[in-house]
Amino acid sequence: MSLINETHDPALKSWVEEANRPGSDFPIQNLPFGRYRPIGVDEDFRIGVAIGNQILDLQGADLIDTSDMNALMALDTAARQRLRREISRGLSKGSAQQQTWSKRLIAQDAVEMAVPCRIGDYTDFYTGIHHATSVGKLFRPDQPLMPNYKWVPIGYHGRSSSIRVSGQTFRRPRGQTKAPDAAQPTFGPSRRLDYELELGYFVGGGNALGQPVSIEDAEDHLFGVTLLNDWSARDIQAWEYQPLGPFLSKNFATTVSPWLVTTEALAPFRAALTRPDGDPQPLPYLDGGFNRKAGAFDITLEVLILTERMVESGLPPERLTLGNAGTAAYWTAAQLLTHHTVNGCNLQSGDLLGSGTLSGPAANEAGSLLELTEGGKKPVVLANGEQRTFLEDGDTLILRGWCERPGAVRIGLGEVRGTVLA
Amino acid sequence: MSLINETHDPALKSWVEEANRPGSDFPIQNLPFGRYRPIGVDEDFRIGVAIGNQILDLQGADLIDTSDMNALMALDTAARQRLRREISRGLSKGSAQQQTWSKRLIAQDAVEMAVPCRIGDYTDFYTGIHHATSVGKLFRPDQPLMPNYKWVPIGYHGRSSSIRVSGQTFRRPRGQTKAPDAAQPTFGPSRRLDYELELGYFVGGGNALGQPVSIEDAEDHLFGVTLLNDWSARDIQAWEYQPLGPFLSKNFATTVSPWLVTTEALAPFRAALTRPDGDPQPLPYLDGGFNRKAGAFDITLEVLILTERMVESGLPPERLTLGNAGTAAYWTAAQLLTHHTVNGCNLQSGDLLGSGTLSGPAANEAGSLLELTEGGKKPVVLANGEQRTFLEDGDTLILRGWCERPGAVRIGLGEVRGTVLA
Numbered sequence: 001m002s003l004i005n006e007t008h009d010p011a012l013k014s015w016v017e018e019a020n021r022p023g024s025d026f027p028i029q030n031l032p033f034g035r036y037r038p039i040g041v042d043e044d045f046r047i048g049v050a051i052g053n054q055i056l057d058l059q060g061a062d063l064i065d066t067s068d069m070n071a072l073m074a075l076d077t078a079a080r081q082r083l084r085r086e087i088s089r090g091l092s093k094g095s096a097q098q099q100t101w102s103k104r105l106i107a108q109d110a111v112e113m114a115v116p117c118r119i120g121d122y123t124d125f126y127t128g129i130h131h132a133t134s135v136g137k138l139f140r141p142d143q144p145l146m147p148n149y150k151w152v153p154i155g156y157h158g159r160s161s162s163i164r165v166s167g168q169t170f171r172r173p174r175g176q177t178k179a180p181d182a183a184q185p186t187f188g189p190s191r192r193l194d195y196e197l198e199l200g201y202f203v204g205g206g207n208a209l210g211q212p213v214s215i216e217d218a219e220d221h222l223f224g225v226t227l228l229n230d231w232s233a234r235d236i237q238a239w240e241y242q243p244l245g246p247f248l249s250k251n252f253a254t255t256v257s258p259w260l261v262t263t264e265a266l267a268p269f270r271a272a273l274t275r276p277d278g279d280p281q282p283l284p285y286l287d288g289g290f291n292r293k294a295g296a297f298d299i300t301l302e303v304l305i306l307t308e309r310m311v312e313s314g315l316p317p318e319r320l321t322l323g324n325a326g327t328a329a330y331w332t333a334a335q336l337l338t339h340h341t342v343n344g345c346n347l348q349s350g351d352l353l354g355s356g357t358l359s360g361p362a363a364n365e366a367g368s369l370l371e372l373t374e375g376g377k378k379p380v381v382l383a384n385g386e387q388r389t390f391l392e393d394g395d396t397l398i399l400r401g402w403c404e405r406p407g408a409v410r411i412g413l414g415e416v417r418g419t420v421l422a
Numbered sequence: 423m424s425l426i427n428e429t430h431d432p433a434l435k436s437w438v439e440e441a442n443r444p445g446s447d448f449p450i451q452n453l454p455f456g457r458y459r460p461i462g463v464d465e466d467f468r469i470g471v472a473i474g475n476q477i478l479d480l481q482g483a484d485l486i487d488t489s490d491m492n493a494l495m496a497l498d499t500a501a502r503q504r505l506r507r508e509i510s511r512g513l514s515k516g517s518a519q520q521q522t523w524s525k526r527l528i529a530q531d532a533v534e535m536a537v538p539c540r541i542g543d544y545t546d547f548y549t550g551i552h553h554a555t556s557v558g559k560l561f562r563p564d565q566p567l568m569p570n571y572k573w574v575p576i577g578y579h580g581r582s583s584s585i586r587v588s589g590q591t592f593r594r595p596r597g598q599t600k601a602p603d604a605a606q607p608t609f610g611p612s613r614r615l616d617y618e619l620e621l622g623y624f625v626g627g628g629n630a631l632g633q634p635v636s637i638e639d640a641e642d643h644l645f646g647v648t649l650l651n652d653w654s655a656r657d658i659q660a661w662e663y664q665p666l667g668p669f670l671s672k673n674f675a676t677t678v679s680p681w682l683v684t685t686e687a688l689a690p691f692r693a694a695l696t697r698p699d700g701d702p703q704p705l706p707y708l709d710g711g712f713n714r715k716a717g718a719f720d721i722t723l724e725v726l727i728l729t730e731r732m733v734e735s736g737l738p739p740e741r742l743t744l745g746n747a748g749t750a751a752y753w754t755a756a757q758l759l760t761h762h763t764v765n766g767c768n769l770q771s772g773d774l775l776g777s778g779t780l781s782g783p784a785a786n787e788a789g790s791l792l793e794l795t796e797g798g799k800k801p802v803v804l805a806n807g808e809q810r811t812f813l814e815d816g817d818t819l820i821l822r823g824w825c826e827r828p829g830a831v832r833i834g835l836g837e838v839r840g841t842v843l844a
Contacts, residue, residue, distance in 0.1 A: 146664045151607050156666040157579035161768050171632050173765035185573050187705050210593050242568045244578040245667025252765040283609050343595035343674040346583050
């Protein structure tokens with residue numbers, strides 16, 4: 001179980017000075033894992049840890065003997081915590097490793113990042129109850145929230161092959177759509193292209209086929225989190241999704257942030273998941289001590305947009321949304337993992353579980369344009385006068401996340417950005 | 423495009439005599455690919471071709487220089503056809519290779535088979551229109567076939583990690599179910615466990631993200647087919663599937679047959695896909711010359727059951743279903759592949775596309791117990807007096823497939839079997 005230890009000590013400083021700058025995403029209390037290689041060099045990606053504006057080469061620093069992130073993720077909890085302690089000590093001010101490790105640093109702006117691991121299977125969940133309710137209203141006005149929602153952590157399998165790391169650009173997808181009053185569908189570019197603000201939960205150690213993971217053990221199987229943008233073509237979705245769920249409306253692109261922020265790093269930012277009075281208690285297999293007390297992640301989430309015109313005018317990205325993962329999600333990552341395996345389904349190291357769109361209860365906490373514009377009816381007006389109901393060609397979306405609490409050092413998840421091409 | 427050539431010549435015989443026995447699944451006109459290793463030997467799986475009751479070791483026979491089936495599958499059509507010709511010539515009666523290759527044979531009953539390739543992503547479609555109609559009636563009596571069915575090849579992403587080869591055994595899945603009249607769900611073993619008779623279409627060469635495959639080119643991306651059993655827990659499915667589709671009801675086990683029967687081998691068994699009068703023509707992106715003329719596969723499909731009591735009494739498996747893939751499917755494999763990529767989604771070598779349950783129009787052509795028993799209302803009565811509404815612990819299901827046509831030598835897909843444990 002993740003517990004607070006000396007690696008979280010707010011007094012801890014690094015000899016990488018940029019890591020000590022207040023507001024840095026990557027202070028020594030964070031230490032997220034990613035895969036990188038120098039820009040323009042065609043070599044295998046290496047495993048590194050972000051520290052300030054630098055990356056420490058873990059193999060170069062003799063901390064690991066693999067470049068296979070999935071193997072590292074499969075380490076048991078004790079081994080992962082030992083590795084974290086070792087990295088933390090070596091990067092601490094005054095450490096004996098400074099002289100050798102400082103030669104194993106590379107600047108973050110000198111590298112290209114990869115998707116952090118090999119993702120065998122990707123499952124997307126639907127834990128954002130405010131999102132499910134708002135979207136449900138648009139698709140099914142008579143019954144926005146299905147009767148199963150408060151009992152079953154609803155999820156579906158997504159597409160692994162089209163997951164890319166931050167910086168992804170993709171062409172606006174084409175497909176079948178049908179206007180409500182049309183006699184038959186037509187084929188063409190999606191006109192209702194949207195983003196979805198999600199967290200990606202990454203599986204550490206897997207489980208064997210036929211061997212469910214209990215809610216008590218689930219945290220041990222969670223390696224860490226990234227930001228995730230689940231790009232969605234709403235018009236394609238509306239026509240295709242009955243009765244087997246979303247398919248081409250979602251599988252053309254999914255973008256993740258490059259840094260796996262570990263559950264160990266997130267230990268100071270856990271929260272109870274509270275259910276509104278009158279809601280059913282989870283069935284026993286989804287209800288357990290730690291999960292009930294501290295299953296949620298208190299992570300602030302932000303979405304920004306940068307249009308082509310804003311770039312031309314030299315304007316900075318503009319905020320669309322500011323919310324919190326903990327209050328948006330109806331189910332915890334541990335509950336998703338346990339539910340996923342309760343029938344015997346096997347998860348493997350590196351598998352990705354998407355949280356679903358994490359919209360908060362307030363209008364400005366909505367994690368998609370579908371919600372912000374009430375289904376395309378009320379355009380968002382940007383500071384430069386541009387309007388958006390759905391995404392236009394050239395739009396860049398930026399998702400950011402961070403954790404802040406009294407008594408803890410702020411840590412960041414970095415960002416994930418992606419751009420729609422014509 | 424697959425064309426009939428000398429490898430299909432009905433007069434062709436092999437020096438492996440068992441391959442010339444009428445009724446063999448694996449005559450020299452078939453030559454399916456699989457991965458095998460000797461039973462009880464812990465070594466890497468090798469690529470072989472089935473011939474009669476033997477397997478030819480392709481690397482041992484100097485025909486390929488890899489043990490990576492996905493790499494072999496990614497060969498372009500011309501290279502695949504060259505390899506097929508070379509194997510066919512070498513295995514032909516009187517060939518110069520007989521002496522050396524006969525040392526590279528191993529008996530099929532002396533090996534353990536693997537899933538034929540690394541399956542990155544698995545997509546399950548819903549092309550069986552009679553299945554979709556019958557099942558639709560049970561889940562949605564008011565609207566059995568959705569308005570999109572005859573326009574969109576409906577599909578959803580499945581789970582790759584739990585796919586196993588023929589011989590799979592698995593525990594009856596547990597999960598949430600809710601009786602229609604119950605106030606809340608309960609947790610326990612599925613009571614409505616079922617099978618689904620499908621074909622698995624395997625992708626050969628993939629496509630880059632953002633680069634759709636046209637219907638004219640789709641056949642070049644299809645490597646071959648297997649049988650596929652999409653085990654399904656109907657009671658879990660009914661409670662969980664709204665609004666994002668089937669999830670835990672399907673992902674606990676999927677079983678495929680070990681032999682990839684290539685589209686080249688199937689060339690003599692292609693058929694036109696005819697749509698009933700009055701049905702809409704496919705949108706242009708799903709409609710093309712070869713696909714229209716010969717997109718379907720004329721494959722006979724059979725399902726048999728072998729219960730524990732039958733085994734104890736020494737009884738053989740008993741037939742539940744006999745049907746034909748060509749008349750059961752509303753969409754061709756090429757249409758599925760093109761549809762899957764039309765939004766830019768990338769397929770990779772080895773990806774699996776399930777056909778969906780291939781039930782014919784007649785009652786005894788139904789590809790699942792759900793249909794055979796009309797939703798569990800009318801039990802199937804077996805010859806020994808046993809009854810089945812859904813699967814019982816200890817039941818073994820066997821799916822078989824073969825192609826027969828005047829003027830062509832019969833070829834078989836082999837079989838896929840799987841057993842339910844308590």
